[in-house]
Every structure is written in C-alpha cells, then in structure tokens.
Amino acid sequence: MWIFGWKGPSGFSASSTAEDVTQGIDGTGLTSIVTGASSGLGVETTRVLALRGVHVVMAVRNVDAGRSVKEEILKQIPGAKIDVMELDLSSMASVRKFASDYQSSSLPLNLLINNAGIMGTPFMLSHDNIELQFATNHLGHFLLTNLLLETMKNTARESNREGRIVNLSSEGHRFAYREGIRFDKINDESGYHSWFAYGQSKLANILHAKELASRLKEEGMEITANSLHPGAIMTNLMRHHGFLNSIGNIVGKYFLKSIPQGAATTCYVALHPQVKGVSGEYFSDSNIGNPSSKAKDSDLAKRLWDFSLTLTNSK
Template sequence: MWFFGSKGASGFSSRSTAEEVTHGVDGTGLTAIVTGASSGIGVETARVLALRGVHVVMAVRNTASGAKVKEDIVNKVPGAKVDVMELDLSSMDSVKKFASDYKSSGLPLNLLINNAGIMACPFKLSKDNIELQFVTNHLGHFLLTKLLLDTMKNTSRESKREGRIVNVSSEAHRYSYPEGVRLGKNKINDELSYSSFRAYGQSKLCNILHANELAKQLKEDGANITANSLHPGAIMTNLWCHFNSYLAVAAGAVAKYMFKTVPQGAATTCYVALHPQVAGVTGEYFLDNNIAKPLPIANDYELAKKLWDFSNKLTDSQSGGT
C-alpha cells in the first residue's frame, strides 16, 4: 500500500483529480450512463466525461436537480452532450422502465458507471420490500446492468471498442456483517440484527462481488467488455447525512487533512472508465487510481456466484421476470 498522496504504478495518486487522470484522453464517440449524477462525485464524473467528449446520460432520481446539473455542465463545457433520464434504483419498476426507455432511444452504450448510493441510513424497506441500502447500492445496479448488457455487447461489436462497466464500491466493504453477505431475503430484512454501517459495508462488498462475477462471465462469453470496482476515497458529500452531528463535526475538522476533494474523489471512476492503461483489465478493484487488494472474501468466486444467483431470483420475483 502506498502512502496518501504518493504515486502508484499508474503514475497517479490519491491527490490526482478526475481532470488530471483523463488529460489527453479522447472520449469522442463514446456514450456513458452515470447513475447518481446529480450530486456528489457523480456530478464531477459526468462533467469530466463530458469534457473528454463522452455523450453522458445522467440517470437520476430527481430530474429537476439533474436538469440543473446538466445546465451547469453545458455552460462550463461548450458542446457537451448531456441527457437526463429518471432512475430510482430502489424501485425495480423504475429500473425496468429506465432500461426500456434507454433501449427504445436507440442510443449505444459504451460505459456503464454504477455510481449512485446511500450510506448508513436507518432501517427501511424499499417499495419492493427489500432493505433499502442493499437494493439501492447493489440490487438496482445489478438489474440495470443485466437489462443493458445486450446493448453494451452490441455497441462493442459494432463500434469495435471496448465497453467498460464500473461499480463504485468502498473500503467499507471490509466492515460488512461477519458472514459477508446475508444470502436470504429474511436475513437482509431482519430489522433486529440490522446495523446501518454493516449493511452499507455489505452492499459495497456486493458491488465488488458483482463486478468480479460479471468479469468472469463476460470473459467466458468472449465479450469485449470489462467490469471493475473501486473505492473513490473518503469525501465529504451528502452521503454522510445519516451520521450524527458529533461525527459530522469531527469529520469536518479533519476533512482537509484526511479527506479527498470531490474532483479527487471522482478521479478513480474516470480513470477506470476512460484511461488507456485500464484497457483489457477486468475483475480488479481500484483505489487511488491504482489496482489494489480488497478483503479476501471479495475475491471469493463461490460467494460471488451465490450472490449472482440470489440477486437474479430477487430481481426476477420482484419485477415479474426479466
């Protein structure tokens, strides 16, 4: 592990910004979906991808907020191609509608950035009666990816360009429940044993396991698409809204020394999505714009397959089949 701020093998570090890691990269002709692009690092990810010539589709729950972000990006990046589409990852129906609308639009899809997330919120069930962090951070993205995979395969074939799927995970994956992932709807929805932070860690562990199993299946299929996961870094965004005021104040006091800025926080996402160094790299976990090692359980292929099957069953039953 390198020290905070020191450069890794890629030539970049925790201090590198999204603009720096994509400097000189031409994304013209690429189309990307960025979930959660109306707040936090999602905004910067969308802006920098647009800056590099990528046609960015902002998949957001609040389209009014998304429209404001789009306007701001277009003002800052003349000629930017940005669209806004509604997506609520906590609702299987919303994910299905988004995917259907996207496919109907006829747009290609080169990059899928599964960025949106919530953190350490009180216990709550989604509209589909699934624990909110699990469904928003993992299951919604799992279904979205599944429904758009054929579009990505067609795009990579027709354009002869590599497609990339990027799951924004977290180092919090190290602090999941003791068993790693609770494979069972009753277990996930058990309010009595619910821990807001462990549930967050579980969902972030799922992001890595999902990317790894996806990478394996895409390789076997011969698809020219990679799948990777990453930790963006500790950043003061509205993800911290569920922490108590004492913790928020304490975090704010050390933020300028320990935390990343939003441009630094979006860097690893943009690096994995666009940089030529990452071409052909798949099934890896990135930290500070470099390949890193997640918790060993995150590389448990048996657990990844079990999670895949469990997620398939949940999305099939909740959405009436896919």
C-alpha cells in the same frame, strides 16, 4: 491505499484529480450512463467525462436537480453532450422503465458507471420490500446492468471499442457482517446494523463486478467489469449522521479527498488506456488495489449472482 502524494504503478496517486487522470484522452464517440449523477462524485464524473467528449446520460432520482447540474456544466463546457433521465435504483419498476426508455432511444452504450449509493441509513425497506441499502447500492445496479448488457454487447461489436462497467464500492466492504452477505437475513430488522449493512452492499458491488467479469470473459465479449474505492470524501452520503457530518466538515480538508480527487479513480477506470482488457479488479487511488478475502471469494460471488437473479426475477 497510496499516501496522498505517493504515485502507484499507474503514475497516479490519491491526490490526482479526475482531470489529471484523463488528461489528453479523447472520449469522443463514447456514450456513458452515470447513476446518481446529480450530486457529489456523480456530478464531477459527469463533468469530466463530458469535458473529454463523452456523451453522458445522467440517471438521477431527482430530474430537476439533474437538469440544474446539466445547465451548470453546459456553462463551463458549452459543447458538452448531456441528457438527463429519471432512475430510482430502490425501485425495480423504475429500473425497468429506465432501461426500456434507454433502449427505445437507440443510443449506444460504451460505459456504465454504477455510481449512485446511500450510506448508513436506519433500517428501511425499498419499494420491493428489500432492505434499502442492499436494494439501492447493489440490487438496483445489478438489475440495471443485466437489462442493459445486450445494448452494451451490440455497441462493443458495432463500434469495435471495449465496453466498460464500473461499480463504485468502498473500503467499507471490509466491515460487512461476519458472513459477508446475509442471504437468509437480508431483511432481518432485529440483527440490522446500519454500517455492517452498508459494508454488505459495498462487498456485493465488488462480487457483482467479479462474477460479471468472469461471465463476460467466458463469452469472449470485449466488455470489462471492475469495482473501486473512490477514497474518503465528504459528500451528502453522510446526511443521516449529523455528528459525523460536522466532524468531517471540520477535519475533512486535512485528511479527506476533495470531490475532484474522489472522482479520479472512476474516470481512470472508465477511460484510461492502461485499464484496457483489465477486468474483475478492485481499484483504489487509480491503481489496482487489494480487497478483502471475502471480496475475492468466487463461490460467494456466484451465490450472490443467483440470489440477485431470484430477487430481481431476471431471466
């Protein structure tokens, strides 16, 4: 991780903002989906992509909140192209409906930004009876990506522009359960630990991008898949931890990234020409980072892929 003012090989650092890393980039003609676009990093990612000319589809659980964000952005950027669509990643039925509605809209898809997430929740099950953090952070995005992949492939062929899939992970992936992914105990309440379960879901985000990158490469598709750590930021992710939330709000301004700095790596990986052709990597502070050994385990990545296919019943 780069120290705040310290620039990595990309020329950017932890203190670079999303506007800094996309300065001078023209995203006109590109269409992007951003999940979890109605709060925190999702709002800033949407705003900066729209500022650079990208047509952004905000995929949000709360459509009213999404519409207010859209209105706010339009006040600042009157020409912004933004749509709001409903998506609840913890429900496979909602993911399928979203994908089907998106395909019916005949919109192209150049960028898929799997940004939404929940963090450190008490033990709960999703609509499909799967542990909630794994279901929302990984499985919902896995299914969404698979359902939209054909649209992305067609767009890449027709537009002759590289498609990019971006998974928001976290340094929290280093603190997963000892075995990494608990395939046999994904719903085991007795062994559940809210932070290890968060780490497991974030490890899954990296492994998903890694396996997807190798499959796309084998097919010779001009679509990349990468994952990233946005940095330590105060967002509403901490809402289940009142004490930590209060401390974070007090000391955060000295040690944590602001939201514009937090959204920088996402916007860099989504739009920057330096990332062209780069796939299967893990980024931090707008530079290629070094994830844990578990995150580099291609057998684990393949096993997770098959496990996720079984859980989502995808063809």
